[in-house]
Amino acid sequence: MEPGEIHALLGENGAGKSTLMNVLYGLYQPDEGEILVDGKPLKLKGPSDAIGAGIGMVHQHFMLVPVFTVTENIMLGAEQVRGGIAGFLDRRRARREVAEVSERYNLRVDPDAVIEDLPVGIQQRVEIVKALTRDVDLLILDEPTAVLTPQETEELLTVMRSLKAAGKSIVFITHKLGEVKAIADRITVIRRGKTVGTASPEASRDELAALMVGRNVRLTVDKAPATPGEPVLEVAGLVVDDDRQIRAVDGIDLTVRAGEVLGVAGVQGNGQTELIEAIMGLRPVLAGTVSLAGDRIDGWKPKKVLRAGVGYVPEDRSVDGLVKEFSVAENLVLDIYDRPPFGSGLALKPDAIAASAKERIEQFDVRTSSADTAVGTLSGGNQQKVIVARELSRPLKLFIAAQPTRGVDVGSIEFIHSQIIRERDIGTAVLVVSSELDEVIGLADRIAVMYRGRIIGIVGPDTPREEIGLLMAGISPDAAHEATAATGEGPANADGSASEDEA
């Protein structure tokens, strides 16, 4: 990092950007390696060390006390006191300091406003002011635009430019190409925890997209050509909101046929999660229809959808997929515990559960010391195999797998992929959602690319990955040439939808 430089850290979700920055900010301890500041190695025991070394961070999720005023939040942790031992808070001085800093860097904030009344963009500005009052030289912005509207993003970029002019260095973490090209002086691309390349902002979007999704690691999946049958899942005009009541799926039409794999590609946070949750009945459908083999299933409860022959691997296994305290055997019947042979009436049949668990642990190669082991003690790959085993061991019409191999070791990835293809070959319609482009390309017979709640293109699996990468960045094939020719303020800049999972 040079003084007065904006360095962009580009990578997909889960690539390790946030982890790296948390290490830099002293929140995590490095297992190996060291951090150099001005040529000297730096040992950080916590954020206060980092602040002392002149490193400030604005988190993706703001660290503000909602009921405090702007000044109080900025004072927090570095309270000015007067009156000696009596220790009265010196609000007036703090307030003056806030006003001064916001004046100097052209960051307009009202020092007396209460945080919870402020819009997100202003809250973020408060975070930046907070960092600046601590006299930092290096400011880390972790996905700062994820929660901002296009206008707010534009203002943020202006602020970053003025900070740069004042000699501050900025690390800018993002996965949005347009912003990077607009502001960065230097770009480092991270993929799966490794630096895969450095680029200058003059690099084309194609080059950046290719670096980001990675062309080196290609996991091939052996499979015969698909023999698509009747349509099984039909989605028409689907509209769904996310948890914050912001439109996440904005009119999607989709058909998955028996015996084919439809892959949904896209950068995380473009509505994929909400799309499948709506299909599963976990999220209300605001408009449009979802049909399973001809039956309207929108408005059904999740249990009814599952019963109708839908298998579902949720994207976050530890939150939605497994009960960690439960044993492997119990997790293997988590959604069929009340169906014969595992339950009859009010009674569970522990023997049947144990017998079937034994069988499936064998069949799906789950590495566990016993079926009674708590699932939380298993490795990520084996946990995922438990979910896949559960969902694939009943007759299905439709199998939905979201991020089926996230955080899973290579061996398990291969196994899970082969199981997905096996399910396709017995005539199940398969919908795979993944932000790993390799995975989608390897598995899918058709690829639908989602961008900002819409499907902006359905392509074959032999489409060049660069083209898919562009689609993922929101550049439709026709506009691709224009957009790459344009300087930087592309459509990716206006990316309003947020990704929230990179904690």
Place this chain on the structure above:
Amino acid sequence: MTTNPNPQSGSPDKEPASEAQAAQNALGNTERAETATLPGRPQPESEPKPSLGRMFLDNLWAANTFTVTLLSLVLAIVVGAVLMIISDPTVLSTYSYITSRPSDAINSSWTLVSEAYANLFKGSVFDPEAFSAWVNGTGGWQAVLAPISETLTYAAPLIFTGLSVALAFRGGLFNIGAQGQATIGVIMAALAGFLLPLPPGLHLLVAVLAGALGGAIWGFIPGILKARAGAHEVINTIMLNYVATYFLTWLIVQNGVQDPTRTDAISKAVDSSAQLPRLLGGDLRVHAGILLAVLATWAVAWLLNRSTLGFELRAVGANPDAARTAGISVTRTYILIMVFAGILAGLGGSNMVLGSTASALTPLVVAQIGFDGILVALLGRVKPWGVLLAALLFGALQAGGNRMQSYSGISLELVTVLQALIVIFIAAPALVKAIFQLRAARAARLQTSLAKGW
């Protein structure tokens, strides 16, 4: 945590799969660790297998749940002894010249404390004097069984309220409202007991069921508020406790409820046809409530471990998101949990007026059984058979406390302090571990269930 040849013991909080194991679990992890080494279980480590005896000793001094519970008891007894000494002026005065005559202080303290605890034991478990009197023919067998009878009488309602709190806890809800549910239960049971002219047998059944129904209603309210409106059950159950308490106070003095021969706040007495039969004759207070309590413990254990409903309940309690994704209706489960918790607490309340403790409603008829139920549930590690054992301990403390008060002049409140201390210590396993310098358990996952649910 370096080596863990025994992953089974790595989850002290996990519910065992079978009844037998559940009972065994109540005794703590010690046994479980042993069963886990039985053949048929793959041993990932190649180190030589330690003998069972070795394992037992290892685990005994490791910081597992059983050891911590036991040592918490010891600590509470020690602190209780200190409190006894401090609160006794005569004994305390001997400490003013402890440097010149230490034997005085030590002897008088020892006499005070040992006699107090001896009386606690004699009043709750076994009194050797009564036994020798019976053997010599100067006393009846009733006197020998009296301590046990008292303990069981006190324990029965606590088992119900403890189960109520434990069940809700397993479903991820903190039921502070067992007190209110027991209060409504006691009201309904008493009303059914003196207002309905029914034949014996049927009358008792109706009265008990009325108590359960009252509790169910009082559990349903916070349940549906939580499920439909997202209102926190802790707040609502606390508020409903007040409503129930003052409703009882108001109700007692209404016409048709108040005893017409009395001017103070006491209701008519429950008909004898609606009273729980005494088990050991009229002289001993133990009544059929304890049998119902054991039955309820078994039922709750079955419900939790062997029923589809219990599966849903545990899944919702451990991870509501995964439960919802698996098609379990979280809202329905929340309502059911609170209704079941209410039923159990309501049955506990019925015990207070249909058993031998009281036969009429008074403002304090439910005592503190709801709040004590929270302590019992935590001490019993929110497992049904553990709750039963914990309730027996608390019942014994109360029964023995009566004798300790009358014979040794130690205030009955000390028992409450002891109960509180025990729970404080088990809630802070790190403290117990530090005091006794316990090795970290093999499981290395000593956690208290207290923090969950908040």
